[in-house]
Amino acid sequence: MPALLDPVLELLTVRGTVTEAEQITARMRRLRIEDEQLAGLEVLPGQQVRVLVGGLTLRTYSIWRYDPSGGLELCVLDHAAGGPGAQWGRTVAPGDQVRLRRPEGTFTLRPDAARHLFVGEETASVAFGAMLAALPGEAVVSGCVETATAADRLPLAGGDRLDWVLRGETSLPDAVRRLAPEPGGIAYVAGEAREVQAVRRVLVQEAGWDRRAVLTKPFWTPGRKGMD
Numbered sequence: 001m002p003a004l005l006d007p008v009l010e011l012l013t014v015r016g017t018v019t020e021a022e023q024i025t026a027r028m029r030r031l032r033i034e035d036e037q038l039a040g041l042e043v044l045p046g047q048q049v050r051v052l053v054g055g056l057t058l059r060t061y062s063i064w065r066y067d068p069s070g071g072l073e074l075c076v077l078d079h080a081a082g083g084p085g086a087q088w089g090r091t092v093a094p095g096d097q098v099r100l101r102r103p104e105g106t107f108t109l110r111p112d113a114a115r116h117l118f119v120g121e122e123t124a125s126v127a128f129g130a131m132l133a134a135l136p137g138e139a140v141v142s143g144c145v146e147t148a149t150a151a152d153r154l155p156l157a158g159g160d161r162l163d164w165v166l167r168g169e170t171s172l173p174d175a176v177r178r179l180a181p182e183p184g185g186i187a188y189v190a191g192e193a194r195e196v197q198a199v200r201r202v203l204v205q206e207a208g209w210d211r212r213a214v215l216t217k218p219f220w221t222p223g224r225k226g227m228d
């Protein structure tokens, strides 16, 4: 990276060191990044960071856990098409330096909602994990999470209250139809862009949800690189 860019990067990003890298599911690694620059940030459950995954290439990852004393955890999927983000997530190791932008995003928990519905796939389940962990035990939670195999399921707080479906057996829109969630709460729908739209249509057009109560966030789409 040209030295000329260093002051710009200093301004736009924070530095961190990878301190832990653990295989958390069959194809996902949990990465812990620590630095005093990461201490005391304002992080809302569901927010994400943009990480420099090689040269000046940025990829976006939801914050799985945040420790205000200066630790932040991500879970990165090693998907078959394997772009620079997947390559970084697969190879980064404790001791490696990372640059990332500060937490951002509005796909966040609405803590006051009467009910919470989570719908998405592997990558979306990282944000869901942060949101579920922030909810009190008595919160009314339901949802559908689709994964390629059972070994791809992230251990989510309250994950036993979600319907886990396998890709190819049931589509997410069909899983939502089967669940038939009543309107009246907030729906968080994320993951592959076309599936997000299809689930939104089921909720709004078939199940009668107010479109403002359905929060959507496309995380990736086939053939497109590095969405954010």
Ligand SMILES: Cc1cc2nc3c(=O)[nH]c(=O)nc-3n(C[C@H](O)[C@H](O)[C@H](O)COP(=O)(O)OP(=O)(O)OC[C@H]3O[C@@H](n4cnc5c(N)ncnc54)[C@H](O)[C@@H]3O)c2cc1C
Binding pocket: 048, 059, 060, 061, 062, 063, 075, 076, 077, 078, 079, 080, 081, 082, 083, 084, 085, 086, 087, 105, 123, 124, 126, 127, 217, 218, 219, 220, 221, 222, 223, 224, 225, 226, 227, 228
């Ligand atoms: C708000 C937000 C939060 C996100 N949070 C996470 C997260 O917590 N964990 C995480 O792993 N990813 C997350 N993503 C997705 C992530 O930013 C990257 O898109 C992903 O890592 C792919 O980057 P890449 O460089 O490997 O592939 P790219 O170069 O971006 O894409 C190459 C091709 O790979 C294919 N592809 C990309 N992603 C997938 C996938 N998941 N499954 C199958 N094929 C795929 C597509 O065909 C794409 O055209 C998030 C995205 C957004 C916008």
